[in-house]
Amino acid sequence: MDATAAPSSLRTASPGAGSAGGAPGIRLEGVSKVYPDGTVGVAELDLTFAAGELSVLVGPSGCGKTTTMKMVNRIIEPTTGRILLGGEDVTRVDADRLRRRIGYVIQSVGLFPHQTVRTNIATVPRLLGWDRREIRDRVEELLTLVGLDPAVHGDRYPAQLSGGQRQRAGVARALAADPGVLLMDEPFSAVDPVVRERLQSEFLRLQETVRKTIVFVTHDIEEAVRLGDRIAVMSTGGHVEQFAPPAELLGRPANETVADFVGADRGLKRLAVTPIDPADLEHPPVVGVGDGLAEAGAALDRAGAGRAVVLDVGGRPAGWLPADRASGSGTVASAVVRDDAAVPLQASLRTALATILQSDAGWVPVLDGDRHLGVLTPAALHAALRRSVHEGAR
Numbered sequence: 001m002d003a004t005a006a007p008s009s010l011r012t013a014s015p016g017a018g019s020a021g022g023a024p025g026i027r028l029e030g031v032s033k034v035y036p037d038g039t040v041g042v043a044e045l046d047l048t049f050a051a052g053e054l055s056v057l058v059g060p061s062g063c064g065k066t067t068t069m070k071m072v073n074r075i076i077e078p079t080t081g082r083i084l085l086g087g088e089d090v091t092r093v094d095a096d097r098l099r100r101r102i103g104y105v106i107q108s109v110g111l112f113p114h115q116t117v118r119t120n121i122a123t124v125p126r127l128l129g130w131d132r133r134e135i136r137d138r139v140e141e142l143l144t145l146v147g148l149d150p151a152v153h154g155d156r157y158p159a160q161l162s163g164g165q166r167q168r169a170g171v172a173r174a175l176a177a178d179p180g181v182l183l184m185d186e187p188f189s190a191v192d193p194v195v196r197e198r199l200q201s202e203f204l205r206l207q208e209t210v211r212k213t214i215v216f217v218t219h220d221i222e223e224a225v226r227l228g229d230r231i232a233v234m235s236t237g238g239h240v241e242q243f244a245p246p247a248e249l250l251g252r253p254a255n256e257t258v259a260d261f262v263g264a265d266r267g268l269k270r271l272a273v274t275p276i277d278p279a280d281l282e283h284p285p286v287v288g289v290g291d292g293l294a295e296a297g298a299a300l301d302r303a304g305a306g307r308a309v310v311l312d313v314g315g316r317p318a319g320w321l322p323a324d325r326a327s328g329s330g331t332v333a334s335a336v337v338r339d340d341a342a343v344p345l346q347a348s349l350r351t352a353l354a355t356i357l358q359s360d361a362g363w364v365p366v367l368d369g370d371r372h373l374g375v376l377t378p379a380a381l382h383a384a385l386r387r388s389v390h391e392g393a394r
């Protein structure tokens with residue numbers, strides 16, 4: 001993507017192609033870094049980061065993650081090898097100009113402390129000579145995109161923001177000139193776990209819109225599994241032990257090193273990357289809040305079920321009706337055990353399990369849009385997880 005282009009509306013594109021909405025793929029060919037003291041940071045690395053995908057680098061401390069990432073924007077100069085951005089060898093181009101084509105987000109954010117959030121975000125567009133109006137419009141667009149209120153946060157200084165807000169501003173600054181590539185060096189590790197999870201979710205939604213080619217370094221395997229389209233597990237010298245989508249990495253670790261790194265609880269981690277299968281849903285009787293109790297009782301009898309799912313007038317789950325309350329006069333509304341917990345069909349088994357654990361129902365209704373599809377029970381969830389582990393192990 002031409003970084004000197006004027007701000008455009010955010011791009012959408014499907015991943016996997018040679019370039020996605022202008023985002024180039026990145027290819028490292030025989031790349032090595034030998035530091036002046038002789039330390040081999042990375043040796044003979046061949047690796048491709050697909051266009052529009054988020055690739056995560058994980059591995060033990062000192063294995064060469066940061067070196068690998070920083071060679072892409074040449075904050076660290078490779079000793080040998082080539083790095084191609086959308087087919088163009090960038091190992092010889094002007095490093096400053098290269099960096100303006102690549103967004104960079106780091107743990108300590110790196111916002112300029114004496115500049116307002118707006119001025120910080122405008123840094124690269126200003127360097128690229130955009131006109132004032134374009135810059136102003138782009139900054140407002142980005143503040144909103146990353147969830148900062150332009151009127152409230154735009155004119156604050158970094159010290160006047162929370163850690164999470166600073167990270168959002170850092171992401172906005174990295175995206176300012178609409179670069180095709182983002183490098184992210186432990187961007188969410190300086191905030192507490194709750195804020196981190198929120199930032200991760202927001203960031204996933206953002207990536208669905210902008211589809212950048214992202215190289216992301218983290219120490220946190222959970223974060224890698226949550227965010228990565230692909231995860232590279234590295235060992236000393238930048239050696240790639242396995243580079244695979246999260247489900248494959250957790251289901252079929254290539255060797256002991258990877259298995260050790262992803263952890264003995266990798267079956268549990270698979271929860272986060274295993275989708276709900278509609279075939280696993282159970283279908284207890286469904287009654288409406290406005291139905292008569294006698295009618296609901298008859299439906300429960302016919303099905304031989306101990307309880308029914310209760311839907312409100314809009315068709316959303318409102319709770320459940322135990323068989324022993326399904327008699328007498330009145331409507332289901334007078335006897336329903338209220339519980340509006342539900343998950344969308346797109347949710348992971350992890351979200352489904354968390355929701356089940358928070359409710360007394362012992363199941364969770366699954367929705368396709370607004371339509372109730374059935375309920376997921378702990379037994380079905382267990383079966384789905386076992387199946388996915390076996391599939392992964394084949």
Ligand SMILES: Nc1ncnc2c1ncn2[C@@H]1O[C@H](COP(=O)(O)OP(=O)(O)OP(=O)(O)O)[C@@H](O)[C@H]1O
Pocket residue numbers: 035036037039040041042059060061062063064065066067068
């Ligand atoms: N400037 C330097 N001079 C000499 N050796 C260096 C330099 N920078 C990094 N190294 C070494 O290169 C190797 C790879 O370092 P790198 O920072 O890429 O690892 P990392 O996987 O990112 O580690 P961490 O997870 O601890 O951040 C390490 O052995 C490190 O000590």
